[in-house]
Amino acid sequence: MQEEGVIKFDLRFSAGEAVALETFRELNTWRSRLWQLALIGQDPERYLGYGFGNVSQRLDTAVNDGNMTPFLISGTQTGGLPELDAAHYALVTACDVMQNRVEARGPVQPSSESLTHGMVYAQSGDIRVVLHVHSPDIWLAADRLGLPFTDAAVEYGTPAMALEVDRLFRETDVMEQKIFSMGGHEDGVVAFGATAAAAGAVLTETLSRCRNIN
Template sequence: RYGGYGYGNVSMRIPPYDAPVNHRAFVITGTQTGEVGVLTPLNYTVVTAYSPERNLLVSEGPCKPSSESLTHGSVYDQDPAIRWVIHAHSPEIWRNAAALDLPTTAPDVLYGSPEMAGEVWRLFAETDVRSQGIFVMGGHDDGVVAFGATAEAAAEILIGTLLIATKLKGA
């Protein structure tokens, strides 16, 4: 479906890790960088503050932050130990979310929206997403978000889930 390419975005928390909610700064890939072959520093920006309630992002850098920045910020707000967030597109995981028992945002909530940020808070309050390290974006075809203390941990969750999903009927 994606021609062998992976689209999405990635972010990394930066100190201070004990910053208040909505001020947990992170570096994130810029908007519309999915087709860039090799990313350079010009393809990243720093989000310093965000407010889903006001649909507000404050960033510093050479490009505009990803449209998923509010979602990333809401994940970081759940636990200072979360240092990496990966948003990817995986038809295999997305189609098999129920069979994989993955927490899933409401299907009527659009990606990148303040409502999606609210869905992140709901998932952390009502599901075991914290221990799973991954959730599916029900209103965003193929949208999946994995997170962890390291880039490797988040990627292992994503790839491990993909491996299981590809073995399921209908993947």
């Protein structure tokens, strides 16, 4: 079993103030819904007891001389909390996949899946929200559902996973489906969209489809 929620990249982190909750209230509301659905959470019987699941939203303000649009992401090991506030989110200001490096600031360190989120955002400016959840139902049925999925040999939170995500966007219809399964990350599923509501709807609709074929 892989460790869940452990940061594997070189993190350059600076403590700082939280971004105002008004900036991402819809995302935070959806994060609470996903927790209620047990798609985000923490369970001593699963994943060695680590928290699981994370959400993010791209911001509009450019940083680092305009080289990257930053994104807010829920903090590492916040999965077990039923509700989050602004103090539970970090601002990722740079992702370098090849150097396995993430730069971030805020009141909490960013999720261990920050590299994966960054790679999804790099695919299109139309992608504004990324939701990473854990759904045994969707994960086990991914092939029958026709979902794109990453190589089972590739671990979460690594440059290889980020490159696998890039491959999916080049070689599959993931941009149309707006959801994929992480083959080497037990129960891991990622949905994305222009808004939190759009990405959340993809997840809930896929759950419904999954239950209909089981």
